[in-house]
Amino acid sequence: MKLSLSRAIPIAALVLFSLLASCSAANVTYDHRSLIIDGQRKLFISASIHYPRSVPGMWPGLVQTAKEGGANTIESYVFWNGHEPSQGSYYFEDRYDLVKFVKIVQNAGMYMILRIGPFVAAEWSYGGVPVWLHYVPGTVFRTNNEPFKYHMKKFVTFIVNLMKKEKLFASQGGPIILSQVENEYGYNEQYYGDGAKPYVKWAAEMAISQNIGVPWVMCQQPDAPEYIIDTCNSFYCDQFVPNSPKKPKIWTENWPGWFKTFGGGDPHRPSEDVAFSVARFFQKGGSVHNYYMYHGGTNFGRTNGGPFITTSYDYEAPIDEYGLPRFPKWGHLKELHKSIMLCEHALLNSEPTTLSLGPKAEVDVYNSSGSCVAFLASIDDKEDKTVQWQNMSYHLPAWSVSILPDCKNVVFNTAKVSSPSSVVDMVPESLIPSASSSDKDPKALEWEIFTEKPGLWGKEDFSLNSFVDHINTTKYTTDYLWYTTSINVNENEDFLKGGSQPFLLVESKGHGLHAFVNQELQGSGYGNGTTVPFNFSAPISLKAGKNEIAILSLTVGIQNAGPYYEWVPAGLTNVKIKGLKEGILDISGYNWTYKIGLEGEQLGAPDGGKSVNWVSTTEPPKNQPLTWYKAIVDPPTCDEPVGLDMIHMGKGLAWLNGQPIGIYWPRLASFDIPCVKECEYRGTFKPDKCITGCGEPSQRWYHVPRSWFKPSGNVLVILEEIGGDPTKVTFSKRKMSTVCSSIAEDYPSIDLESWKPDMDDDSSQDKAPRAHLKCPDSTQISAVNFASFGNPVGSCGSYSLGDCHDPSSKSVVEKACLNKNKCTIGLTEENFRKNLCPGSTRKLAVEAVCR
Numbered sequence: 001m002k003l004s005l006s007r008a009i010p011i012a013a014l015v016l017f018s019l020l021a022s023c024s025a026a027n028v029t030y031d032h033r034s035l036i037i038d039g040q041r042k043l044f045i046s047a048s049i050h051y052p053r054s055v056p057g058m059w060p061g062l063v064q065t066a067k068e069g070g071a072n073t074i075e076s077y078v079f080w081n082g083h084e085p086s087q088g089s090y091y092f093e094d095r096y097d098l099v100k101f102v103k104i105v106q107n108a109g110m111y112m113i114l115r116i117g118p119f120v121a122a123e124w125s126y127g128g129v130p131v132w133l134h135y136v137p138g139t140v141f142r143t144n145n146e147p148f149k150y151h152m153k154k155f156v157t158f159i160v161n162l163m164k165k166e167k168l169f170a171s172q173g174g175p176i177i178l179s180q181v182e183n184e185y186g187y188n189e190q191y192y193g194d195g196a197k198p199y200v201k202w203a204a205e206m207a208i209s210q211n212i213g214v215p216w217v218m219c220q221q222p223d224a225p226e227y228i229i230d231t232c233n234s235f236y237c238d239q240f241v242p243n244s245p246k247k248p249k250i251w252t253e254n255w256p257g258w259f260k261t262f263g264g265g266d267p268h269r270p271s272e273d274v275a276f277s278v279a280r281f282f283q284k285g286g287s288v289h290n291y292y293m294y295h296g297g298t299n300f301g302r303t304n305g306g307p308f309i310t311t312s313y314d315y316e317a318p319i320d321e322y323g324l325p326r327f328p329k330w331g332h333l334k335e336l337h338k339s340i341m342l343c344e345h346a347l348l349n350s351e352p353t354t355l356s357l358g359p360k361a362e363v364d365v366y367n368s369s370g371s372c373v374a375f376l377a378s379i380d381d382k383e384d385k386t387v388q389w390q391n392m393s394y395h396l397p398a399w400s401v402s403i404l405p406d407c408k409n410v411v412f413n414t415a416k417v418s419s420p421s422s423v424v425d426m427v428p429e430s431l432i433p434s435a436s437s438s439d440k441d442p443k444a445l446e447w448e449i450f451t452e453k454p455g456l457w458g459k460e461d462f463s464l465n466s467f468v469d470h471i472n473t474t475k476y477t478t479d480y481l482w483y484t485t486s487i488n489v490n491e492n493e494d495f496l497k498g499g500s501q502p503f504l505l506v507e508s509k510g511h512g513l514h515a516f517v518n519q520e521l522q523g524s525g526y527g528n529g530t531t532v533p534f535n536f537s538a539p540i541s542l543k544a545g546k547n548e549i550a551i552l553s554l555t556v557g558i559q560n561a562g563p564y565y566e567w568v569p570a571g572l573t574n575v576k577i578k579g580l581k582e583g584i585l586d587i588s589g590y591n592w593t594y595k596i597g598l599e600g601e602q603l604g605a606p607d608g609g610k611s612v613n614w615v616s617t618t619e620p621p622k623n624q625p626l627t628w629y630k631a632i633v634d635p636p637t638c639d640e641p642v643g644l645d646m647i648h649m650g651k652g653l654a655w656l657n658g659q660p661i662g663i664y665w666p667r668l669a670s671f672d673i674p675c676v677k678e679c680e681y682r683g684t685f686k687p688d689k690c691i692t693g694c695g696e697p698s699q700r701w702y703h704v705p706r707s708w709f710k711p712s713g714n715v716l717v718i719l720e721e722i723g724g725d726p727t728k729v730t731f732s733k734r735k736m737s738t739v740c741s742s743i744a745e746d747y748p749s750i751d752l753e754s755w756k757p758d759m760d761d762d763s764s765q766d767k768a769p770r771a772h773l774k775c776p777d778s779t780q781i782s783a784v785n786f787a788s789f790g791n792p793v794g795s796c797g798s799y800s801l802g803d804c805h806d807p808s809s810k811s812v813v814e815k816a817c818l819n820k821n822k823c824t825i826g827l828t829e830e831n832f833r834k835n836l837c838p839g840s841t842r843k844l845a846v847e848a849v850c851r
């Protein structure tokens, strides 16, 4: 409501108006076909956006971009350990302002699916359950266990009451139409023995007893009771059948990409296959579909699950980590959503007829009361086909679905991507010293340094002649635990006289370690991301007499799923020294002194650390382990999203103005993973099908939300564990520099915006497909790098000419596009040569620069 308008309206009318706007309670029920809102069946296209994986300043834009992408619903988990960081004290501020998030969804006119869980997995620290609960005596997670059930019910009730108080359930006039209890417990049930079934029943009854007035779901829960809808999570759910004929077919998680691990490559799921899976789902009677994730975002701070889940949770989702639509995925799915919505009425109000169209091809027809829609599908993963149906012939690419909202015209085919694509760059910008930081020489960046003492700093926490579990000791309040002891070396050892050096051998349950001898770093070891336990072995420098052995054990995101996941251990189990005269020396039973965390953490260095003994310098030390770096910087210029480039650093944590950017670790992706040059969209997808980036850092850039910056005087703090060069750290700005379009003659050419059933064939005069280009707002097409009508090859950023090419292509495109923010080029006879390479399907590929 605009302020100027409200001034003109009498108060009484205003009150009435807002009552109508906010209190029109909706009656949400369901039948075998779909959810029913006030008696109407509806289709739901839902987008997962996890509120703590972005910042409040990004929420309205993300929700709007999802809406523009054709979603009518937003889905999120609720993150218990963010909301109840210590027992009984609740937090709902900043990134955890759940009410604000749901209201943003409501104000956008969208529905909301709230997956309360409160176990969520989600590649999120400890699956969302607070670590303190593990230490409430007698607690076992996710089974028929009284302490767990008590705390789970208490939290679910807390969230439900909060939502009720703010009138956010649809039954109260709010946007929430569906809620979830538990999460993928079906996978784990077999491991929980007699505790499993009673727990499922209890969770379901506990949910129902909350009286929220909208239905509950349990995902991956084939034994969900009658009154709770069981739903599907997978890459494909067209074959999913709910456990009762009275329940609709709901897909709570379609994974449009995949998450990354430190040491793993970049997984990609092609847009063609995502669209195929979605179209197949609606073709086969699905009615609620959710992308997990639609915006993946960032695991800020230490919220990443693990071990080894990266700080980026980009997920190759339709909106990228930084909040920009990802092309062509976002655009291709947008067209898919429009096409499906054109079919809504017929899909929901008639029973389908399935007919074979030959081997591995079929059509489903929904035809009644004057409307007819059809989905033509090929599940052949190799050959394109031409199929005959209703006396018409249709070209069906392999592994694709064509959508015919009038049983005649194809408006969309999942394998024909006509959406623009783009190249996105991270453009570096050196750290700009903030004027307020130094008035001596405003050009040189001044650093403040604090170096940790390796090993025992301050008073010991305890000492023992054995090893303790890392997580049990830190309770995840920090990633770091020091294990220190000392050994005596006899002066007649051979290695002291030039013989080969002794080795330190460490066995650890995870996740990583840095080994120091006499305060010098000897080496680091890590699990490789697939298995947690690892062995570390490295030559070490010992001297005659007493030597201090200090091992810094690390966690890198704690376990977030799996049976009894809360018990998964970490930390040292055995330490030996090899190469001494006496043979292998097992020092596991020595007197080990323990210290939890780092001194800088205790002194508040992440927030700038007033009590830290910072040392100022314009030449900060390089390649020095356990060093805190602080600089006062200005924000990067302009307004593009920002990533911190950590390629020249080792491993550690970073903060801006006390806000946790997260764990950085430009660890290289292993060459042992199956990387591909090109991704084949045809055929069943799995996470390791289309991986790239072998030998490159799993994550180089770390998102720093724009809203964390002040106009000047920003405190950037970096904790480096191993050694790096802070002078090479830069902010990089995420820019869409190049846009492309590639479209073939046989692509659907119907304008989805104006399409109506029974539209007269001649009313759309120009049936030629069109290429669309659009630059980011406030930029223009400044050059056309490439344009070819014919048979060009390659993809955005690397097109090249084929043997068939219309030489006027470039001038045609330049005429239509130069100095414009967006343009379209029709594949018409006016624009391009008619008789070029007869007999082949020609296409136009264009690449343009935005400035």
Ligand SMILES: *[C@@H]1O[C@H](CO)[C@@H](O)[C@H](O)[C@H]1NC(C)=O
Residues within 6 Å of the ligand: 027, 028, 029, 036, 038, 039
């Ligand atoms: C809600 O709708 C269902 C069926 O659509 C109907 O049986 C029920 O009476 C309705 N409830 C209310 C409160 O209107």
Ligand SMILES: *[C@@H]1O[C@H](CO)[C@@H](O)[C@H](O)[C@H]1NC(C)=O
Residues within 6 Å of the ligand: 365, 367, 368, 372, 390, 407
């Ligand atoms: C749809 O139904 C109408 C009326 O019954 C019929 O004429 C038409 O052939 C049907 N179309 C298809 C594709 O089955």
Ligand SMILES: *[C@@H]1O[C@H](CO)[C@@H](O)[C@H](O)[C@H]1NC(C)=O
Residues within 6 Å of the ligand: 390, 391
């Ligand atoms: C298809 O064509 C045949 C022969 O031309 C005709 O008999 C039949 O009615 C047509 N069917 C439809 C659905 O148009």
Ligand SMILES: *[C@@H]1O[C@H](CO)[C@@H](O)[C@H](O)[C@H]1NC(C)=O
Residues within 6 Å of the ligand: 528, 529, 530, 531, 670, 672, 673
């Ligand atoms: C990880 O290490 C385990 C055990 O050493 C090994 O079996 C596995 O192949 C490794 N995986 C990768 C991806 O390097």
Ligand SMILES: *[C@@H]1O[C@H](CO)[C@@H](O)[C@H](O)[C@H]1NC(C)=O
Residues within 6 Å of the ligand: 507, 533, 534, 535
């Ligand atoms: C580590 O070394 C021990 C002892 O040699 C061996 O039993 C164990 O399997 C090794 N673990 C891994 C993860 O390689």
Ligand SMILES: *[C@@H]1O[C@H](CO)[C@@H](O)[C@H](O)[C@H]1NC(C)=O
Residues within 6 Å of the ligand: 468, 469, 472, 567, 568, 569, 570
């Ligand atoms: C952690 O502590 C719990 C509770 O004291 C204990 O039951 C468990 O065995 C410990 N885990 C490890 C790996 O030491």
Ligand SMILES: *[C@@H]1O[C@H](CO)[C@@H](O)[C@H](O)[C@H]1NC(C)=O
Residues within 6 Å of the ligand: 460, 463, 591, 592, 593
């Ligand atoms: C173990 O070492 C610590 C720290 O040096 C010391 O305080 C403690 O007395 C030692 N314990 C034993 C049993 O030697």
